[in-house]
Amino acid sequence: MKLKVVKSLRVCIFGLATVASVSTVSAQQYPVSSDEGVDGEELFAVCGFCHGMQGQGGPALDAPPLAGMEAWYIERQLKAFKSRVRGMHPEDVPGMQMSIVSGMVRNDVTISNVARYIESLTPGAAPELARGEVAGTARPFIWRSEYAKLEHSEPADAVRGAEIYNGSCAACHGTNGEGSQILGSPRLTDLSVAYSHRQLQYFKNGVRGSNSEDVYGAQMASFAKLLADEQAIADVVAYIDSIEADK
Ligand code: HEC
Ligand code: HEC
Structure with missing residues (x-):
């Protein structure tokens, strides 16, 4: 490693x-x-x-x-x-x-x-x-990690994702993923699926939000830990992505 x-x-x-x-x-x-x-x-x-x-x-x-x-x-x-x-x-x-x-x-x-x-x-x-390239085809640096995937194999279920989102995420990120400056929670709808998926893995596994000075990251990490598994991450990200498509 x-x-x-x-x-x-x-x-x-x-x-x-x-x-x-x-x-x-x-x-x-x-x-x-x-x-x-x-x-x-x-x-x-x-x-x-x-x-x-x-x-x-x-x-x-x-x-x-x-x-x-x-x-x-x-x-x-x-x-x-x-x-x-x-x-x-x-x-x-x-x-x-x-x-x-x-x-x-x-x-x-x-x-x-x-x-x-x-x-x-x-x-x-x-x-x-x-960069004049097809997105995602050329990755110029070596990064071999479980986090490096741009595609995820789980067939994501946005309906199940909506349940998770409304139950565990909307309170801070807003019903339409618009975010809230007062709560320090960013808008989620313009991010890419691959990036959002990776950040949720990071928060869940202590890669992001575990530094003792990271007050906002720690708040987010405690909720990412509620996401049971990769499937739950894929579902909630698919739902967030669908909000964007409906706008
Ligand atoms: C207690 C409030 C709170 C809840 C609930 C919450 N978040 Fe967050 N979320 C935050 C904050 C604050 C940040 C910004 C952390 C930082 O500044 O590094 C964040 C960051 C994120 C990011 C990274 C955004 C980026 O641009 O890097 C994603 C993705 C995300 N949240 C998704 C979710 C999902 C999905 C849920 C539900 C499972 C959720 N959040 C629940 C507060 C919350
Ligand atoms: C060498 C490539 C590179 C350059 C140059 C670069 N960035 Fe980044 N930036 C990244 C990567 C990769 C990430 C994602 C990091 C992660 O996954 O945690 C990132 C993340 C970010 C984020 C966090 C986004 C979020 O949703 O939380 C911000 C803000 C940002 N960059 C701003 C900038 C700004 C402003 C500049 C120019 C001054 C810049 N970046 C230059 C590669 C770069």
């Missing part, structure tokens, strides 16, 4: 070096204490390398769609990655990549700028536009 992670990280770091070298932003950073930051749109060119230039997600790099995501949630996640509260578990190779990249978002003004820019993007662009 260790060896695999080391290998994956080597490939990641190579990828990250490429990101840094294609970026003009790195030359324009402001100190941590500055009340000036990098422009959100300009910085997003770097994020788009993995998340898609329209923020539509990059399945080949396990990077979730971001377009339209709530700025308050993005800010919290960027701070969580930067402070190593999220993305440091050895099984979470995608999280580690994001964690390394988050270092380039150096101060709060920059975090706020890029979060507001992402919130302004319209969700739903086709993933293949990101």
Whole structure:
């Protein structure tokens, strides 16, 4: 396991070096204490390398769609990655990549700028536009883990998923998956099935939300543990995905 992670990280770091070298932003950073930051749109060119230039997600790099995501949630996640509260578990190779990249978002003004820019993007662009590849066919880094699957074999039952959702999830994420800033719970409907499935496995198995400083992650993890098995995860994710389709 260790060896695999080391290998994956080597490939990641190579990828990250490429990101840094294609970026003009790195030359324009402001100190941590500055009340000036990098422009959100300009910085997003770097994020788009993995998340898609329209923020539509990059399945080949396990990077979730971001377009339209709530700025308050993005800010919290960027701070969580930067402070190593999220993305440091050895099984979470995608999280580690994001964690390394988050270092380039150096101060709060920059975090706020890029979060507001992402919130302004319209969700739903086709993933293949990101890298000129068919979504999910080419994964440039080695990541052998039970969490790395993009497809799940369980035939998912959205009707059973609706029961689970209304019983265990709607109280925080809203009846239509719209989320609630007051409760700190993000919108769920614009995420991809593969990403949501993986995050629920992470929360259930202590990969995400188990850091002692991760207050919001811990709340979520206690509910993910109510999901009995892989089938229950697949069902609830299928239901969340169907809410999006009905919109
Ligand atoms: C090297 C590829 C890569 C780059 C570049 C990158 N990300 Fe990520 N990002 C990821 C991956 C992979 C994940 C998923 C991590 C996980 O599964 O836990 C992620 C997750 C996130 C999340 C959490 C989403 C959620 O739903 O919780 C946010 C927010 C985010 N990235 C923002 C950014 C921003 C802003 C930038 C640019 C400054 C950026 N990312 C650059 C790969 C990348
Ligand atoms: C007590 C409130 C609460 C309940 C109940 C709850 N969640 Fe969450 N959920 C959260 C919070 C808070 C977060 C954000 C955690 C963080 O900031 O890292 C979250 C995050 C998530 C994420 C990750 C989103 C992302 O972009 O990475 C998914 C997926 C999710 N919840 C699905 C569910 C499902 C499915 C259920 C029901 C089984 C559920 N949640 C029940 C509070 C809750």
